Amino acid sequence: MVTLADVARRAGVSPSTVSYVLSGKRAISAPTRERVERSIRELGYHPDLRARALASRRSDILALMVPLRTDLYLPVMMEISLAVATAARAHGYDVLLLTGEEGPAGVRRVADGVRADGVVLMDVQLDDARLPPLRDLGLPAVLIGLPAEPAGLNCVDLDFTAAGSLCVDHLARLGHRELAVLGEAPAVYERGTGFAERTLAGIRERAGAAGMRLLHRPCQGGYPEVAHTLDRILDERPGTTAFVLQNEHAVEPLLSLLRQRGRAVPEDVSVVAVCPDQVAEHAPVPLTSVSLPAEGLGRLAVERLVTQLADAPGGGWARDGVLLLPPVLTVRDSSGPAPAPGPPH
Amino acid sequence: MVTLADVARRAGVSPSTVSYVLSGKRAISAPTRERVERSIRELGYHPDLRARALASRRSDILALMVPLRTDLYLPVMMEISLAVATAARAHGYDVLLLTGEEGPAGVRRVADGVRADGVVLMDVQLDDARLPPLRDLGLPAVLIGLPAEPAGLNCVDLDFTAAGSLCVDHLARLGHRELAVLGEAPAVYERGTGFAERTLAGIRERAGAAGMRLLHRPCQGGYPEVAHTLDRILDERPGTTAFVLQNEHAVEPLLSLLRQRGRAVPEDVSVVAVCPDQVAEHAPVPLTSVSLPAEGLGRLAVERLVTQLADAPGGGWARDGVLLLPPVLTVRDSSGPAPAPGPPH
DNA sequence: TAGTCGTATCGAAGCGCTTCACTGAGCAGA
């Protein structure tokens, strides 16, 4: 193994000089730099990152805690993770992959063992058990999601409240008066996952303002579950002409079942979803949707974390707090004017 | 920060003793061990993993290279990744997340910088550019997938050839004589992704032996693409009564389109898929399928890598070479006896 | 000409842990 000392010897300089050439933290004359660089090239030297991490007290590693859940939509989690990895690399960091399974213990492990300089947390609950250790240990962090108490925390998320409002605005403008929300799985609400609640809050508020009737039903993905939920909705509110959908697993079943029930989309019923563009575009009927900017969230999280690390290497707290991305609604084929009131189906 | 030296001082022993208590590499008398352990507890000591990595020449980190592709089925990649992370933790390792984007350079970076003790490679091509650096640098590795030249490499994969055969056997036994294969996206074949070819080989061989007519069409996911491919197939071979499906993105569209075309599943047409059980179970018609054991592959890869590291810490090559998991076919609702020959549709 | 400053480089002291060679003490066998 070639070490920095070998490089120094061959270049006829001291090790510190080589180090400074590498880090650029001190001025080095052109001829010396050249000699060192040649020596590096000729020996095929690569710095040992472990030694660097120990001496410099920074590992150039970011930890990423990915949820290990079956009720979330994996492609979104995957896309965020890959965006985090890619963005981190672009900033010279590597990414350590932790699973949500580890919970607060994982945060402690990383902080205590100084494995990473900072951490990105996904799938943040309103009352997230990982936050106390984060605060105690002063580990620089960015959350993708919004806890109940975000004070002093660096958070990034889609503005789901505004997203919900946006969906309702769109439907209200089209003349719809009876709205049903097909939400995430019950477990998602039960464990206090903020984004589901926030979307609903946005929907509720705007529906109330617009004088629309509203029904909300959590819903597991899968045909039988969606069928059951849909039938209940149509039974209780036969006049429902609009759906807001926040569960990627329910997209195919819902569209398929609506057709089976004889409701044409968008002629009889409009559907607006909150989901990734890819899902909206590839649905049997391309969906009018508010896009879930998975890639953007991942990238943003890394950028904020990197900034934080540069500003306060020790682990000072974030300056800018919460950043909510404004939602964007794209009109596709699944939404249209409310049908003229006619005889119930 | 509490260091090992602090612990030693408080316990009244030398640092090496503390180290040995921690690692268990030497016998320590019960009373001494107790004193050290108490001292650790009282000081809240946690070893600095960077320092440990430097001194012990192992980082207890495994690198995982995840593909960054849009034509693969993300949930499978995600499931494998999470299984790798979980299994690694169970063996005391952390996981470094690399993206396929980095290619051979990523392998070099990890090896040169000694960031990880070994690497798990996903999405292995027949002629994979990451293998030469792997061999040159002697980095312990396990591939999930099978390259063209697996000699001396530690590989884990589903036996896709056998999986293909199994599908055909099942259909042949049900009396089907005309078979169509809806494969992965063309790009997947073009870049030489072994598993797609191997499945096809298994199908071809067995179809030939059974005297079945066979048609293979690569197919992108999505409705328009599947519709186009399906129509071509039914046009060229109107008598087709059986489909083998190897593209998760095509599941919903295919079933939906078959129904639209007036072909009942399984009465008129049987469909057998190679896909994760979850996909098969949640399809509109639960699919007879050969399961893709994503979780198992991830776990297995880690176990083999960990074994390899224990056996030959320096990075000797694997002993057992290639391990192909036997495929398992589960009969569900999408396959049935071939319909009696009748007038073409 | 002496004093001052800035620049380029060096030396050495770490970073916190592991590990090897060694020391004593206790004990069995001869």
Add this chain to the structure above:
DNA sequence: TCTGCTCAGTGAAGCGCTTCGATACGACTA
């Protein structure tokens, strides 16, 4: 009684890099 073990524990030398003074030297200023 002496030898030869084993068992517990110690000390010190690293692991390969960073970083903080200190130094040497030429160029300016006064």
